[in-house]
Amino acid sequence: MTSPRKASTTVRIGCAGWSIPAAHRALFGAGDSMLARYATRFDCVEINSSFYRPHRRQTYARWASSVPRGFRFSVKLPRTISHEQRLRASGPLLDRFLEECSGLGGKLGCLLLQLPPSLALEPRVAATFLAMLRRRFAGAVACEPRHASWFAPRAAELLRRHRIARVAADPVPHPGADLPAGDGAFAYWRWHGSPRMYYSAYGEADLRARAALVRSQRVRRQWVILDNTAHGHAIADAACLQAILRRGGTRS
Template identity: 35%
Template sequence: MSTDRDASARDASAHDRAAAGSFRVGTSGWRYRSWRGDFYPTGLVQRAELTYLAERMPTVELNGSFYSLQRPQSYLRWRAAVPDDFVFAVKGSRYISHMLRLRDARAALANFFSSGLLALGPTLGPILWQLPERQRFEPDVLASFLDVLPRTTHEALALAREHDERMTGRTWLEDDVDRPLRYAIEPRSESFADPAARRLLDEHGVALTVADTAGRWPQFEPGTAAFVYVRLHGAAELYASGYTAEELALWAHRCRHWARTGGADERDVFVYFDNDARGYAPHDALALTRLLREAL
């Protein structure tokens, strides 16, 4: 890694985290071997990696929830490792998005919400549904799925109590303050360019994810949801290439534009770097944060 990128990790501070205002920039996941001895100092124990990251950026995307249902103890441990103002974006279960393909999802959603998400409390941020490329826009299917999504944590708790017997003994069925829930969908089929798809998402206040995927999948513009969700998987090589200074400046410009197009209030903009294979993600996240801070 270059000297400039090494310095970006060393120079990050709590001021960097707070100064971004309505912008929250982080990474997709945090546990990567290639980050050790680079973004993470040599000798940093693995259990301290999330805390180290959270001292330098204000958000991270939880990936494990996509592959399998996590346990409440894990969510509690993650929450305890970060500051109170930190935000976890949570990837929705691939069983729902890839196996059920959003159909008849109520029972699976009950299990998902009972698995411990609510234990994150105020650190629970947007919930992302990443769709497979084969998942085409089907108006009735998408509408039915969006209708069943709980809109607040109390609604999520009520749904979670419908969990099936497989979740017995591994649920979290508590919630203190009723908080709104926010959702983003990342489609990978060109069929979602249909204006009807955007209208449906806008009607439900669900963000259409802006994804940079080295040209592999379509890149959509965000809709009118109250926040913007961006995933940067790599401009030149999927999951692997770093972003140039010029590319980061362009993304900073776009983020500032999207924040200002939210009507009377500025929209929150969440950005997650998923170009983690060679360790670029955390350095690019810190560099973009600095660009956004400098524009304030």
């Protein structure tokens, strides 16, 4: 029998993108599109293409119509905001992005803000941006910082104050980056493949250890995104993690 804390934890498991390698097609049911087929197995997906280019609101709406009611999307904020503007003077860009991805409707589950490794924490700039984001969007937000300054206690407190989850990443860019921080009700894991980022598979033994970390978190909602997509390992690893967590009693 699982503890009340574990039983109340919901874990969504998915991949960065919905490409399905031919070797893993048997894991999925039928569907009118690759996304529809992907959604027969997983209940979330991370959209990374929005980082590189905008998508029309109608495109997001079409994606939303392709998946079941309980499916959710995580959408990555554009690099124009995170890497070019570096969180400064980006209100119009943010408004445009939010208008576009509003096409997902209630299936918009999370926003993902990935920061460049060179972007150090500037508390005033970060607080201004996060407050602006929160005035416009009340849902779940995850931030993946990669500069060491973002892993200090004051950064965690800033994220917590604005209800932003600090991504728990692998490979680990700095000590402590492998565990969630910030928002106490939401955790977001991004596993990029290790030892070779984007290319390496995790395998069952590694995923068992990672599943234990996921189970140990005292948060109501968690997302786990596999981003080791370069050789198609994300699908198999996500399916394996799904099975491990189900056997362990955590809802997924």
